[in-house]
Structures are given as C-alpha cells and as structure tokens.
Amino acid sequence: MSPTPSPSSSAARAPAAPALQAGSVDGAALASAQNALRFGNFTIGCGVMVVGGSLNDLVRSLQVSVAVGGQLISAGAVFMCIGAPLLAALLSGRDRRRLLQWTLAWYAAGHLLCALAPDYATLLPLRALTMLGAAVFTPQAAAAIGWMARPERRGRAITSIFLGWSLASVLGMPLHSYIGEAFGWRWAFGLVALLAALGAVWVGRALPDGVKPPALSLARWAEALTHPVLMAIVLVTAVAGAGQFTLFSYIAPYYRQVIGAGALETSVLFMVFGAWGLAGNLLLSRRVDRLGPARAVRLFLCGIALGQLVWPLGTSVPLLLLVMAPWAFGTFAINSAQQARLGAAAPALAPALLALNTSAIYLGQAIGAASGGAIVGTLGFDPLHQVSVGWTLLALALSVWAERRLRRDPDHV
Numbered sequence: 001m002s003p004t005p006s007p008s009s010s011a012a013r014a015p016a017a018p019a020l021q022a023g024s025v026d027g028a029a030l031a032s033a034q035n036a037l038r039f040g041n042f043t044i045g046c047g048v049m050v051v052g053g054s055l056n057d058l059v060r061s062l063q064v065s066v067a068v069g070g071q072l073i074s075a076g077a078v079f080m081c082i083g084a085p086l087l088a089a090l091l092s093g094r095d096r097r098r099l100l101q102w103t104l105a106w107y108a109a110g111h112l113l114c115a116l117a118p119d120y121a122t123l124l125p126l127r128a129l130t131m132l133g134a135a136v137f138t139p140q141a142a143a144a145i146g147w148m149a150r151p152e153r154r155g156r157a158i159t160s161i162f163l164g165w166s167l168a169s170v171l172g173m174p175l176h177s178y179i180g181e182a183f184g185w186r187w188a189f190g191l192v193a194l195l196a197a198l199g200a201v202w203v204g205r206a207l208p209d210g211v212k213p214p215a216l217s218l219a220r221w222a223e224a225l226t227h228p229v230l231m232a233i234v235l236v237t238a239v240a241g242a243g244q245f246t247l248f249s250y251i252a253p254y255y256r257q258v259i260g261a262g263a264l265e266t267s268v269l270f271m272v273f274g275a276w277g278l279a280g281n282l283l284l285s286r287r288v289d290r291l292g293p294a295r296a297v298r299l300f301l302c303g304i305a306l307g308q309l310v311w312p313l314g315t316s317v318p319l320l321l322l323v324m325a326p327w328a329f330g331t332f333a334i335n336s337a338q339q340a341r342l343g344a345a346a347p348a349l350a351p352a353l354l355a356l357n358t359s360a361i362y363l364g365q366a367i368g369a370a371s372g373g374a375i376v377g378t379l380g381f382d383p384l385h386q387v388s389v390g391w392t393l394l395a396l397a398l399s400v401w402a403e404r405r406l407r408r409d410p411d412h413v
Contacts (some may be wrong), residue, residue: 053176241364
C-alpha cells in the first residue's frame with residue numbers, strides 16, 4: 001500500500017488554485033494570515049534597520065567613516081525605491097502566498113551573504129540587491145491582506161500588519177545595536193537571515209492559495225502616476241521619510257559621540273523609541289477607520305515635527321527619553337496611515353498606489369540618509385534636526401493640500 005501523500009506534496013502536483021474573491025477569507029484564516037504577514041514585516045523592518053543599529057561596529061570593522069557607512073542605507077533604499085513599482089508591475093499576476101514566501105527566502109539568503117562579506121566594496125552591492133526583497137514584500141503584503149479583508153475592515157487589516165515594523169523598532173533596532181557592540185555587526189545581519197527564513201516558512205503555511213488581486217493594466221498605472229492628488233499623497237510619504245532619516249540614519253553615532261551613551265544605554269534608547277512607535281501604531285490600528293487616515297497623518301506629522309524641533313534639548317539619556325516621545329509616537333504610524341489613506345482614496349488603484357507608496361518610503365530613506373551623511377561629513381551632527389524639521393513641515397503642507405482637494409472633490413479620484 002502506497003503511503004498517503006502529504007498535503008505539501010499533493011499541493012505541489014495540484015493545479016493552481018482559483019483566485020479568491022475579494023473579502024472572501026473567513027475571520028480565522030484572515031487572523032492567521034495577518035500574524036504571518038506581521039512577522040514578515042517585522043523581519044523586513046529588522047533588515048532595513050540593521051545597518052543603522054550596528055553602524056558603530058560596522059564602520060570600525062570595515063574601516064570606513066560614519067558618512068560612508070551610512071551610504072549602505074542610501075544604496076539599499078534606492079534599490080527598494082526603484083524596485084517596488086517595477087517589481088509590482090512585473091509580478092502582479094503571481095499568487096501572493098508563493099510570491100511573499102520566496103521574497104523572504106531571498107531576504108534570508110541576501111543577509112547571510114552580507115554577513116559573510118569580506119569588505120565594504122563587496123557589502124555595498126550585496127546590501128542593495130538584498131533589499132529588493134523589502135521592495136516586494138511590504139506593498140504586496142498590504143495588497144494581499146487588503147484583498148482578503150472585507151471592505152469595512154480593510155483599513156484596520158492593512159495597518160495591523162504594519163505593527164511588525166513598530167515591533168522591529170522596539171526589539172530589532174536595540175537588539176542590532178547590542179549585538180553589534182557585543183559580538184559584531186555580522187551577527188546582527190545573521191539574525192535577520194534567520195528571521196527571514198522562519199518568516200518564509202510561516203507565510204507559506206498561513207496564507208491561502210489563490211490570493212491574486214487583479215493585475216493593473218498600463219493604462220491604470222498611468223492613471224495612478226498622473227493623478228496630481230494621489231501623487232501628492234505619495235510624495236508626502238517620501239518627504240516625511242527624508243525628514244526622519246536625515247537624523248535617524250545617524251542616531252547610533254549621535255548617541256555615542258554627542259550624548260556619550262554606552263552600548264546598553266544606546267540599546268535602551270532605541271527600545272524606548274520603538275516602544276513609543278509601537279504605541280502610536282497600536283492606537284492608529286484601532287482608530288484609523290473612525291478617525292480617518294488623512295487626519296491621522298496630519299496629527300502624526302505635527303508630533304514628528306515637534307519632536308525633531310526640540311531634539312537638541314535631549315542633552316542626556318534621561319532627557320532624550322522624554323524629548324524623543326512626540327517624534328517616535330508617529331514614526332511608523334504615519335506610514336501605516338498613508339497606506340490606509342491611499343487604499344481608501346482609490347481602491348481600484350490600490351496595488352499600484354501601495355507599491356508607489358512603498359517606493360516613496362525608501363526614496364525618503366535614501367534622500368534622508370544621503371543628505372544626513374553630507375551634513376555629518378562637513379558640519380557635524382548639530383544641523384541634522386533643523387533639516388529634519390524642514391522636510392517634515394513640507395510634508396505637512398503637502399498633506400493638508402491633498403486633504404483639502406479630496407474633500408472638495410471626492411468623486412474625482
């Protein structure tokens with residue numbers, strides 16, 4: 001008697017599952033998918049932050065300057081920025097379970113190779129190519145969970161999986177900092193590789209087959225790209241990200257060189273920053289459908305600008321723990337709110353808009369890291385917060401303009 005085939009082997013021989021209808025996934029299956037995608041975003045966030053968290057040891061080990069080491073953030077962000085919309089168009093017809101599973105496998109292999117890189121010249125292209133995994137996972141996870149959820153729960157479903165990013169800030173960033181100082185930056189990269197491998201297995205088990213949001217035609221992509229209000233909302237994400245990463249990219253060296261924080265204190269500062277960010281995202285996920293994502297974005301931008309403005313007052317670790325609160329509270333919630341905002345503004349264009357918004361997140365990181373590196377390399381740390389505030393206020397002005405345009409003509413989108 002032949003052995004009974006396992007579910008995995010049977011699935012491998014079975015024909016492709018039919019596409020699921022939007023909002024047709026039951027509550028238990030949706031919750032399971034949310035947990036897996038939340039962990040996936042946690043892993044993606046850990047990978048994005050690993051350079052910043054372990055930058056002190058990385059620049060010492062590879063014998064490069066802080067400004068040069070920070071360009072690893074810029075290079076990865078550029079690839080994520082360009083890759084998000086291009087790969088979204090190229091891979092739009094794929095089953096999301098397999099796509100997201102293989103994306104995390106790529107992320108795992110890339111971080112393992114980065115951990116083994118012998119020098120900076122080898123690490124730079126490996127880092128850039130690895131971050132293509134982040135370019136795919138974040139928007140496609142949002143599109144997938146948005147497709148599975150019922151319309152009245154779509155905003156909360158999308159924002160809930162972005163809690164993974166907040167958790168990465170609470171746990172990943174301080175852990176990277178501690179591991180980098182105690183064992184070396186290579187072990188921090190290795191941890192991300194392990195998390196990504198676990199995430200690939202989890203996503204493969206938790207997501208149903210047949211999650212295939214409809215592919216967008218070139219005409220629909222052109223509609224999204226040429227819509228002034230929708231593109232203004234996407235630009236808000238990029239400009240706000242530039243404001244945050246002008247300072248945040250170099251925050252570990254800032255803690256050490258300006259505040260005099262040791263390894264444990266730096267880890268605590270990262271953890272508290274992330275805890276505030278998690279609190280903001282938790283509040284948003286519960287209130288976004290009631291408050292409205294556009295209003296949430298406006299409130300969070302005001303808080304971020306306030307935190308950046310008073311940043312120089314944090315002249316010691318205890319003072320920094322207070323000063324960072326308004327900024328940290330909105331640091332990840334704003335991206336979640338922007339995703340929900342775009343998904344609500346034009347549901348039919350959501351796959352394109354979420355990919356473009358993810359691209360904007362990483363464009364902002366690239367601009368911020370590059371401009372911050374130029375400032376640190378020539379003027380030191382002092383002007384960073386001023387430039388950050390300027391970027392954030394510009395994002396706020398753009399956001400208010402787009403909000404007013406949509407309020408005057410909601411049917412035009």
